[in-house]
Amino acid sequence: MSAIGTALLELTKETKIAYFSMEIGVHNDIPTYSGGLGVLAGDTIRSAADLRLPLVAVTLLTKKGYFTQDIDGAGWQTEHATVWDPAAYMQVLPYQVIVQIEGRDVVVQAWLYTVQSLTGGSVPVFFLDTDLPANSAADRDITSSLYGGDQVYRLKQEIVLGIGGVRMLHAMGFEVRKYHMNEGHASLLTLELLNRFKKPIEDVWDEKLVWDRKSVKDLCVFTTHTPVEAGHDKFPYDMVAKVMGEVIPISTLQDLAGKDYLNLTMLALNLTRYVNGVAKKHGQVSQSMFPGYEIHAITNGVHSFTWTSEYFKALYDEYLPGWANEPELFVRVGRIPDEKLWDAHMGAKNHLISYIREKTGAEFSPDIFTIGFARRATAYKRADLLFRDLERFERIGSGKIQLVYAGKAHPKDEAGKKLIQNIYNYQERLKGKINIVYLKNYNMDISLKIVSGVDVWLNTPLRPLEASGTSGMKATHNGVMNFSVLDGWWIEGHIEGYTGWAIGPPPHELTPGADADARDSEDLYCKLEDTILPLYYNSRHTWIRMMQNAIGKNAYYFNTHRMMRRYVTEAYIR
Numbered sequence: 386m387s388a389i390g391t392a393l394l395e396l397t398k399e400t401k402i403a404y405f406s407m408e409i410g411v412h413n414d415i416p417t418y419s420g421g422l423g424v425l426a427g428d429t430i431r432s433a434a435d436l437r438l439p440l441v442a443v444t445l446l447t448k449k450g451y452f453t454q455d456i457d458g459a460g461w462q463t464e465h466a467t468v469w470d471p472a473a474y475m476q477v478l479p480y481q482v483i484v485q486i487e488g489r490d491v492v493v494q495a496w497l498y499t500v501q502s503l504t505g506g507s508v509p510v511f512f513l514d515t516d517l518p519a520n521s522a523a524d525r526d527i528t529s530s531l532y533g534g535d536q537v538y539r540l541k542q543e544i545v546l547g548i549g550g551v552r553m554l555h556a557m558g559f560e561v562r563k564y565h566m567n568e569g570h571a572s573l574l575t576l577e578l579l580n581r582f583k584k585p586i587e588d589v590w591d592e593k594l595v596w597d598r599k600s601v602k603d604l605c606v607f608t609t610h611t612p613v614e615a616g617h618d619k620f621p622y623d624m625v626a627k628v629m630g631e632v633i634p635i636s637t638l639q640d641l642a643g644k645d646y647l648n649l650t651m652l653a654l655n656l657t658r659y660v661n662g663v664a665k666k667h668g669q670v671s672q673s674m675f676p677g678y679e680i681h682a683i684t685n686g687v688h689s690f691t692w693t694s695e696y697f698k699a700l701y702d703e704y705l706p707g708w709a710n711e712p713e714l715f716v717r718v719g720r721i722p723d724e725k726l727w728d729a730h731m732g733a734k735n736h737l738i739s740y741i742r743e744k745t746g747a748e749f750s751p752d753i754f755t756i757g758f759a760r761r762a763t764a765y766k767r768a769d770l771l772f773r774d775l776e777r778f779e780r781i782g783s784g785k786i787q788l789v790y791a792g793k794a795h796p797k798d799e800a801g802k803k804l805i806q807n808i809y810n811y812q813e814r815l816k817g818k819i820n821i822v823y824l825k826n827y828n829m830d831i832s833l834k835i836v837s838g839v840d841v842w843l844n845t846p847l848r849p850l851e852a853s854g855t856s857g858m859k860a861t862h863n864g865v866m867n868f869s870v871l872d873g874w875w876i877e878g879h880i881e882g883y884t885g886w887a888i889g890p891p892p893h894e895l896t897p898g899a900d901a902d903a904r905d906s907e908d909l910y911c912k913l914e915d916t917i918l919p920l921y922y923n924s925r926h927t928w929i930r931m932m933q934n935a936i937g938k939n940a941y942y943f944n945t946h947r948m949m950r951r952y953v954t955e956a957y958i959r
């Protein structure tokens with residue numbers, strides 16, 4: 386038997402949790418992720434490996450990645466395909482499975498990437514790929530682009546991920562004890578399970594399926610990430626019939642996934658025992674969107690070791706040995722001397738400043754208060770809220786503030802592209818007064834540089850649209866405080882003036898009014914001017930206390946080690 390065969394045989398000895406995600410950020414240079422969802426999936430896997438959990442992951446290869454971002458002189462984003470070579474990172478496996486798409490047999494193969502932990506644990510990640518000579522040119526393209534193409538393209542990808550993924554694990558000999566769907570994209574896997582494990586008897590479909598559903602439900606865990614109805618994948622049934630065919634009878638499918646459209650979230654809700662949102666508030670929002678289903682909440686985290694800069698790693702190694710596999714040790718952050726904490730911060734800040742100089746030529750000062758804002762460029766995140774009253778912002782910040790931005794807009798998100806362009810315009814308008822840079826091609830490496838190298842992390846989503854948010858958690862691992870709207874995780878992490886600062890009203894006001902921008906920016910300006918800037922420039926001691934709190938109260942809790950332990954005890958072992 387080949388080495389890879391032996392290795393797989395070893396892997397299949399133990400029953401596994403199979404984690405399915407449309408995107409996974411396993412490595413900065415494997416561009417099969419677009420943002421928060423994929424980075425969370427990567428962090429989930431890294432923690433599972435550290436904790437030696439019996440987990441395997443399934444995703445798509447997306448050979449053209451998400452996209453590479455160019456921004457022209459006028460601040461307008463254009464895109465081109467990312468070129469990368471899977472063979473440089475992973476191994477193709479000697480297994481092929483077939484899925485039916487538009488009545489054709491489409492062959493799927495898998496590549497293996499292993500996430501290896503220093504603890505000796507590891508998690509295999511299977512990247513599904515249709516780029517095989519046996520397939521037509523169009524079918525070879527199914528696993529090319531992440532979130533590219535039209536609805537039909539998306540449905541084809543979801544067939545490969547859900548149905549192809551289950552078949553692949555089966556072909557490799559895995560015995561799976563739970564299927565964890567990270568967002569609804571993977572929920573077609575439930576149909577394969579209905580068919581695979583409990584074959585229905587021809588003439589008593591419905592009766593038999595009631596019983597079937599229970600077995601499938603017991604096997605499935607579903608994490609929903611989207612707090613708006615429009616964000617859930619939906620396909621008209623004529624399209625489903627044409628592309629997917631009758632995997633189960635259409636009337637049964639309508640019963641499970643919605644009368645008018647195949648709604649992947651509904652399908653997952655109906656065939657899952659344990660459903661959760663990704664922060665307490667998001668759990669409640671999801672519960673009100675889907676009455677009749679029990680929706681729990683497990684708040685997201687980040688992988689502590691991945692999201693801590695070299696400067697803070699050295700500090701934690703010295704004062705909190707063992708922290709990376711036991712982030713609870715952050716509770717003892719008070720052991721770190723103030724000047725060492727500050728020096729580590731300045732190390733990370735200077736590192737970011739040299740990166741900015743190298744990429745943009747801009748000269749940032751290590752002595753000026755620096756705000757970071759980096760995430761997907763899309764309207765609800767309101768990247769330009771800071772500039773709502775330009776004169777006021779200029780008065781508050783002239784000579785006292787520097788700003789670092791990054792983030793890609795989805796190629797079809799015109800409003801997101803407009804946001805990037807607005808920031809380019811403000812950069813011109815404020816030249817010589819407030820230094821602003823927009824770093825291109827936001828990815829995991831750039832994210833670590835920014836979250837660790839700024840003084841404050843800003844987040845201004847329109848409530849309740851930020852399901853959780855994770856970049857702010859990365860910041861706290863580097864002693865960087867959050868200054869954010871009370872939505873998602875920050876509702877749980879925020880203690881005013883202690884771990885950071887809130888922007889706008891308390892979270893119990895459910896839906897913001899039309900004046901949300903005005904109210905939020907008013908609060909933002911007032912706190913910046915009256916509280917945050919004076920504290921930064923005049924009370925270094927108090928500032929460092931707050932940095933400690935960010936680590937000891939926020940990083941202590943908002944990490945994927947804690948999150949995975951909760952998934953194990955509340956979702957996987959039941």
Ligand SMILES: *Cc1c(COP(=O)(O)O)cnc(C)c1O
Pocket residue numbers: 419420421422424759760761827828829832833853854855856857859
């Ligand atoms: C962490 C991360 C995100 C997610 O940031 P949010 O604050 O949750 O929006 C997106 N993209 C990259 C590259 C990241 O590293």
